Amino acid sequence: MSDATLQLATPSLAPPRATPPRLGFLGTGWIGRHRMQAIAADGCATVAAIADASPDAAAQAADAVPGACVVGSLDALLDLELDGLVIATPSALHAPQAIAALERGCAVFCQKPLARTAAESRRVVDAARAADRLLGVDLSYRHTxxxxxxxxxxxxxxxxxxxxxxxxxxxxxxxxxxxxxxxxxxxxxxxxxxxxxxxxxxxxxxxxxxxxxxxxxxxxxxxxxxxxxxxxxxxxxxxxxxxxxxxxxxxxxxxxxxxxxxxxxxxxxxxxxxxxxxxxxxxxxxxxxxxxxxxxxxxxxxxxxxWGGRAAVAWARALASGARFDPDVERIVEVAAALDGIYGRAEVGP
The missing domain is CATH 3.30.360.10 (Dihydrodipicolinate Reductase; domain 2)
Structure with a gap:
């Protein structure tokens, strides 16, 4: 997408929600739990459900947010018809998990990297556009x-x-x-x-x-x-x-x-x-x-x-306001392409 297109495009909007969006949290290690607590403290969304490969980690996270249920898998989270999913799992899982959620009509906030390569990142962004769902990535230093x-x-x-x-x-x-x-x-x-x-x-x-x-x-x-x-x-x-x-x-x-x-x-x-x-x-x-x-x-x-939780809170607030696909997320693919160049995985530039 060209710079001009990105400058003119704006996120699509649905009417603001009458109630806070219901969120699921997939992966509740230190980062996932910190982002969960930041969103819960802000009050812009409801922590509805938690899943983690470690039952102990899931239980500890649930103790911090009374009312959240613990389920055993991504599929179980998506079966709850959540409004959004926060992903904090190993990097290789980010792209397939994000795509699965987006295809079920669930907005996604993902830990960095969104994917391991620019090609994988492109597939996630394309899935968000096709579903018209908000996609965010936790590149949190922008928020300092x-x-x-x-x-x-x-x-x-x-x-x-x-x-x-x-x-x-x-x-x-x-x-x-x-x-x-x-x-x-x-x-x-x-x-x-x-x-x-x-x-x-x-x-x-x-x-x-x-x-x-x-x-x-x-x-x-x-x-x-x-x-x-x-x-x-x-x-x-x-x-x-x-x-x-x-x-x-x-x-x-x-x-x-x-x-x-x-x-x-x-x-x-x-x-x-x-x-x-x-x-x-x-x-x-x-x-x-x-x-x-x-x-x-x-x-x-x-x-x-x-500043640590600001990116997650900003995404959750945007979701609560009715934001859907934001074309600015295309920039994540550009960052991934630059990293591919450092790794020698692809040509960069014309």
Whole structure:
């Protein structure tokens, strides 16, 4: 879909609901439970049902939201004729589970990545369009106050022509579940786990310029990744060349000795100044945003900022207001295509 089409298109709307939408939650590990509690606390939707491969996890989640029933499968959730489904399962399951829900007329909010590849992501988006149902993806860094302040400066032209973007996401620990290290289940390693957030954030901030060329280098335990079908990367560097002429540089990793829990940064440099979102003292949750003019800097946003559940709440509120398919979700396919380029899975650009 062209930029012009996306700018003109608007989400289709049904009349606002007389009662809050009834939601099901598929997967209630830490992330799934956190999003569930955020929506429940907001009151924009009702937590109606829960399913998880772990009965203990499902029971713990149900204890936090009295009135929700526990069922044993996705099919059992969909048989309840829910209004929406929140998916927080292993990545390989996202696309088939989302498509199954959408084809049953159920809106979907899915953990990132929506799918392992751009082709899989396209199938999910096409299913949402065919069903005319709201589809959201938990790319939550867009919802930090700092990221929005930086985006506003860029979109207003306050930084001039942005020509360089530096993205960094180093996690000192790495994931704690075995499936993250299985290429078939995860779709990749630290790039699809961490880098996806910052690639999305950069393209969103810049107004979705086309990605013309991508070059990626993947490593495992300090050596070039030998067999991506058998091993995932724990360190990666990549360069994205944009249609605007800007260059985006990405570095991300698991288990990097950086002297703190995490290093997270998205910095934008233009002809009239710069701006950056950076984590504070190694935190995964606290961010400061600053504007740069030469050697001077000014703070745009700083903690506290309880942003973790905002993407899920925004989706649930939109669902409650009657929103159906939103064409802006097409952008998720563009992000997935950029990641495919980093992984060498597909050509990017014309």
């Amino acid at each position: 106050a700092g990221a929005r302040a930086v985006r506003d400066l860029v979109r207003e032209g306050a930084l001039g022509a942005v020509y360089a973007v530096d993205l960094v996401f180093h996690n000192a620990y790495g994931p704690d579940k075995a499936w993250f290290r299985d290429p078939a289940l995860a779709g990749g390693g630290c790039v699809i786990d961490l880098g996806i957030h910052l690639v999305d954030l950069a393209l969103w901030t810049l107004g979705w310029p086309a990605v013309r060329r991508v070059d990626g280098r993947l490593y495992a335990q300090g050596r070039a990744l030998a067999d991506p079908a058998r091993q995932v990367e724990d360190h990666a560097v990549a360069t994205l060349e944009l249609a605007t002429g800007a260059t985006v540089r990405l570095a991300c990793s698991w288990h990097l000795s950086a002297g703190q829990d995490a290093v997270i940064e998205a910095a934008f440099y233009g002809t009239e100044g710069g701006a950056a979102l950076r984590n504070v003292d190694g935190s995964f949750y606290d961010f400061v945003a600053q504007r740069f003019r030469g050697t001077a800097r000014a703070t745009l946003a700083e903690p506290p900022d309880a």
